[in-house]
Amino acid sequence: MVVHALARAVTLGAVLLALVSAAPAGAQTAVRVLLDGRIDVLGAPFLLAQERGYFRAENLDVSLEPGTGSRDAVARLAAGDHHLGVGDINTLIRMRDENPAVDLKAVFMLQDAPPFAVIxxxxxxLSEDPSSLAGKVIGASSADGAAAQWPVYRALAKLEAAAARIESVGLAVREPMLASGELDAVFGSAVSTPVVLRSRGVPADDLVVLAMRDAGLQLYGDAVLATGAFARENPDALRAFLRALSRGMRDAVADPAAAVDAALRRNEQLRREVENERLLRAVQTVHVTPWVRENGWGGVDPARFARAIEQIGLAFGFRQKPQVADVFTGEFLPDPEDRRID
Structure with missing residues (x-):
């Protein structure tokens, strides 16, 4: 497994990054951050925190680098390529089971609700009944978090193992292949994939979104992940980073137009109307949930997280089931009042 092999590469790269980022007192701390995809509006909290000087005010020199998927980001972080990154928490759970020595933890939950869906x-x-997937061809990208949850979703929705034929496709051609009729459905994000498909000419009334959480999926989505080396060498810098990011999140929610503008300045290929809708859907469905409104963003509900780990075990069978504390720590989170929704 590619993820398994990369996960065991946590050696020289992580040590070197820790040495580079351990700056003298008074100097800025360098922080390399790997995003989970291209630069777009879903990364707006990071973009705004950088553009508006929130990172700089915390004495941080932050570089934001595009990634190639939320699952791939976990493997690259585990290999020591970056200090922090945005990655799929469920991939990390499985990776920790396969290789408990992986020195990587989630430190800030970005997606309180899972965006995973079959579209x-x-x-x-296709219909809104999951059984309509029987006999269909579903496009799956190995870099995408939704495809990885198919066995869990199938168990929750009581679908047969051979209910559908899964065809491996590249992330970049997933939506085009569905739009052109080469596929019946794809694994993707309930936030982004329908918007992208409509922008490619698929009529809105022809789309069906089977959100996996509607079948009882308890999983979380993407989180900010930190290498153990960076967290140990720079605990104050990590806390400062999350404070600045929380300010960026608040700005993105309060001023969506500014969030879209920040993304367009960094990626001229984006379309304003598409990014506007993607941000609105993300805020309403995965970021600002009822739990987040009550408790603030960044943290997790330990009981729910434990249930999520149990659900992953339904399909994958843990060697030694990870505990919540093995995967997530709230040690570096900003104060609760700094994480509240205004």
């Missing part, structure tokens, strides 16, 4: 077309025989 299909009514014209290809």
């Amino acid at each position: 299909g077309r009514k014209s290809r025989g």
Whole structure:
């Protein structure tokens, strides 16, 4: 497994990054951050924190680098390529089971609700009933978190193992192949994938979004992940980073137009109307949930997290089931009042 192999590469790269980032007193701390995909509006909290000087005010020199998927980000972080990153928490849970020596933890939950979904077309025989997936061809990218949850979703929705044929596709061609009729459905994000498909000419009334959480999926989504080396060498810098990020999140929610502008300045290929809708859907469905409104963003509900780990075990069978504390720590979170929704 590619993720398994990369996870065991936590050696020289992580040590070197820790040495580089351990800056003298008074100097800025360098922080390399790997995003989970291209620069777009879903990374707006990071972009705004950088543009508005929030990182700089915390004495941090932050570089934001595009990634190639939320699952791939976990493997690259585990290999020591970056200090921090945005990655799929569920991939980390499985990785820690396969290799308990992986020195990586989630430190800030970004997606309180999982965006994972199967998105299909009514014209290809899909309906809101998961059983309509029987016999269909579903495009799956190995870099995408939703595809990885298919065995869990299948168990929760009581679908047969051979209910559908899974076809491996690249992340970049996933939506185009569904739009052109080469696939019946794809694994993707309930936030982004329908918006992208409509921008490619698929009629809104032809789309079906089977959100996995509707079948009882308890999983979380993307989180900020930190290498153990960086957290140990720079605990104050990590706390400062999350304070600045929390300010960026507040700005993105309060001023969506500014968030979209920040993304467009960094990526001229983006379309304003598409990014506007993606941000709105993200805020409403995965970021600002009822739990987040009550408790603030960044943290987790330990009982729910434990249930999520149990659900992953339904499909994958842990060697030694990780505990919540093995995967997530709230040690570096900003004060609760700094994480509240205004």
